[in-house]
Amino acid sequence: MDLAYVCEWERWPKSTHCPSVPLACAWSCRNLIAFTTDLRNDDQDLTRMIHILDTEHPWDVHSVNSEHSEAITCLEWDQSGSRLLSADADGQIKCWSMADHLANSWESHVGSLVEGDPIVALSWLHNGVKLALHVEKSGASSFGEKFSRVKFSPSLTLFGGKPMEGWIAVTVSGLVTVSLLKPSGQVLTSTESLCRLRGRVALADIAFTGGGNIVVATADGSSASPVQFYKVCVSVVSEKCRIDTEILPSLFMRCTTDLNRKDKFPAITHLKFLARDMSEQVLLCASSQMSSIVECWSLRKEGLPVNNVFQQISPVVGDKQPMILKWRILSATNDLDRVSAVALPKLPISLTNTDLKVASDTQFYPGLGLALAFHDGSVHIVHRLSLQSMAVFYSSAAPRSADEPAIKRPRATGPAVHFKAMQLSWTSLALVGIDNHGKLSMLRISPSMGHTLDVSLALRHLLFLLEYCMVTGYDWWDTLLHVQPGMVQSLVEKLHEEYTRQNAALQQVLSTRILAMKASLCKLSPCTVARVCDYHAKLFLVAVSSTLKSLLRPHFLNTPDKSPGDRLTEVCTKITDADIDKVMINLKTEEFVLDMNTLQALQQLLQWVGDFVLYLLASLPNQGSPLRPGHSFLRDGTSLGMLRELMVVIRIWGLLKPSCLPVYTATSDTQDSMSLLFRLLTKLWICCRDEGPTSEPDEALVDECCLLPSQLLIPSLDWLPVSDGLVSRLPPKQPLRLHFGRAPTLPAGASTLQLDGLVRAPGQPKIDHLRRLHLGAYPTEECKACTRCGCVTMLRSPNKTTAVKQWEQRWIKNCLCGGLWRRVPLSYP
DSSP states (O other): OEEEEEEEOOOOSSEEEEEOSSOOEEEOTTSEEEEEEEEEETTOOEEEEEEEEETTEEEEEEEEEOOOSSOEEEEEEOTTSSEEEEEETTSEEEEEEEGGGBTTOEEEEEEEEOTTOOEEEEEEOOOSOOEEEOGGGTTOSOHHHHEEEOOOOOSSBOTTSOBOEEEEEEETTSEEEEEEEOTTSOEEEEEEESSSSOOOOSEEEEEEOTTSOEEEEEEOSBTTSOEEEEEEEEEEETTEEEEEEEEEEEEOOHHHHOGGGTTTOOEEEEEEEEETTEEEEEEEEEEOSSEEEEEEEEEEEEEOOOOHHHHHHSOOOGGGSOEEEEEEEEEEOOOEEOEEEEEOOOOOBOOSOOOHHHHHHSOOOGGGEEEEEETTSEEEEEETTTOOEEEEEEOTTSOOOTTSOGGGSOOOOSSOOOEEEEEEOTTSSEEEEEETTSOEEEEEOOTTTTSOOOHHHHHHHHHHHHHHHHHHOOOOHHHHTTOOGGGHHHHHHHHHHHHHTSOHHHHHHHHHHHHHHHHHHHTTOTTTTHHHHHHHHHHHHHHHHHHHHHTOOOSSTTOOSOOHHHHHHHHHHHOOOSOHHHHHHTSOGGGGOOOHHHHHHTHHHHHHHHHHHHHHHHTGGGTTOTTSTTGGGGGOHHHHHHHHHHHHHHHHHHHHOGGGSOOOOBSSTTOOHHHHHHHHHHHHHHHHOSSSOOOOOOHHHHHHHHHHHHHBOOOOOOOOOOOOOSTTTOOSSSOEEEETTBOOOOOOOGGGSOOTTTOOOTTOOEEETTTTEEEESSOOSOEEEETTTOOEEESSOOOOOHHHHHHHHTTSSBOTTSOBEEEEOTTOO
């Protein structure tokens, strides 16, 4: 493990952020981190703050006054990573969601209350979606073998089997409260006692079973008392929420049954299920003032022995032997330094055999480890079943080597800096910790866990996790932390190779996601940075093509024939004529008739298509330079065929409304620019189309493309701006020092190289990358930018046309690449 970056608060004259007690932290599958602080002013008044940040831009933190009257005890993200629950010591629960779908703008409209009863555990209800990773099959060709859908029932379902949304919480007095979000927006809340004899609950955790039930674990904080388990069933009866509870087997920690250590660890300080959907395994930590011990327990079905007397009366045959549930200890640590925080893995790795020996001998894989933070400032990754140490990180405040001269050691002015809250990322390749000074630290966790791995095995680990993110839709930022520039080319090639092995239906579903993934990988190496532009251009081209084709309508609605878009593709593929008018003759032009206002509103998108075709053809003579944006399109028959179809559509629409045509600056008034470009594009497409043999462009075509700059003015395309994120600029060993609320001056990365078409000159007019509208050198409209690729677009739509609104609605929640939006200042770069 090593430190990637540290982010801390600026010191203000009249107020300061101090760590909240307790300190809550949560990490979403979209790589958003939420944590709490208390804002203290000169009058010593406390404001309970919730901070939400994107790991790529940690300085751009959104701080919101939670309006919780007491300390915030729990934070919990939902399964989609777009909503956040917060709960406090007064029994109040709030549900936060993005305002205008912006990752740095949050608001709360719904919640629930158990007045005066502190919340000690909180969770969203399970939606029934569970995907298992089979590490032992990471070399398989099919994603279906590597990642299998596990049969798992939702906690509660609506009519038709749709999972019902809501949350469940446990209070300090032993109450369980469930709130259900109805589709109408109404909240149904019900509260019930966990058992008839209520007692104090100091610690609790919540897990889910495959049958749709909920398991709650509780402890009163004393290691001399048992850890209790309850089954909770939620149902809706007569429009009211009903809760039924049942007591399950309990356990005493092993350290309390050892006479030599019976009173050594008087308090249970941590109680966690190993995973939200793994109610059979629980982690317990008991501590004293100076030390701790950790134990891992598993719930198993065991046969109940039958007395010989009863055996003679009624012999037990086969599976008829009575079974009972019993907690068995899997492993326990020796005495450790005092544990300050625990972080559990979220990666649902499936072990084919959970036997202890198999678990301990499994290859050192990140998702198999959990993190323990200690008061001496160190962090240990231990195996989640055997509790064997896998990796260790020592902070600067941790004990140093005895060989170091005493004069160089800092004086101990107080307790060591240590993490009070930690969270592992969703691939377990990164760890975030908030220390007792309120500072946020981001740690990389190596896929090899510090063990020597050859390059091919390390690549296979990263490739496997990238594939997992591609299948689930989770953000893969934490995986990029470990990609070295020399790995990029191999990873992109292997990713594409694995993608092409999947069936056609799955390829279509994942087509845009793999392009976005390749683009983010290529940013990390100076040799591949120009291909980032190509991948984003491909994403934009696919989106434009599908949107424009969706506007076409069949002349007769009940025609059982192919859709106009499919018919257009079929005709353009079959007819290889270079004359655009001859291709048009074979199409039913009545299917292309649109409203004149719609055609005019689409002009900016049509202009981009025309400019892009011209740029590609003009760059054909320079195709030997892979560092030039657009290079990969010159050998991509699918993309060239798509451009060819769009040129035909634009030609037909131009007959209906000439003002919607792309505008070219030609040296001759009689020049038919569309016909010229279509003819050259067709010749290039024939050289590399999928249906025929591939060949190199002939010299005549290259000569004609060389003459294009003398016939038409070649546009300077506005490629995506250089992203201001930090993943491509992180030094390999030296951590970055950042401050919340202050944009840093980052070291130059691979994506900042001075490549043709990538860098915008100072004062040059800026552009809306989705609407293709020019915003001027100093935009006056509010804008939003993608957290992943840096794509910028206006926050409010200036258009009223239905077709353009349809285009804009596609990107209301996410960018082209799938990244989240964040509000940016008017003077964005």
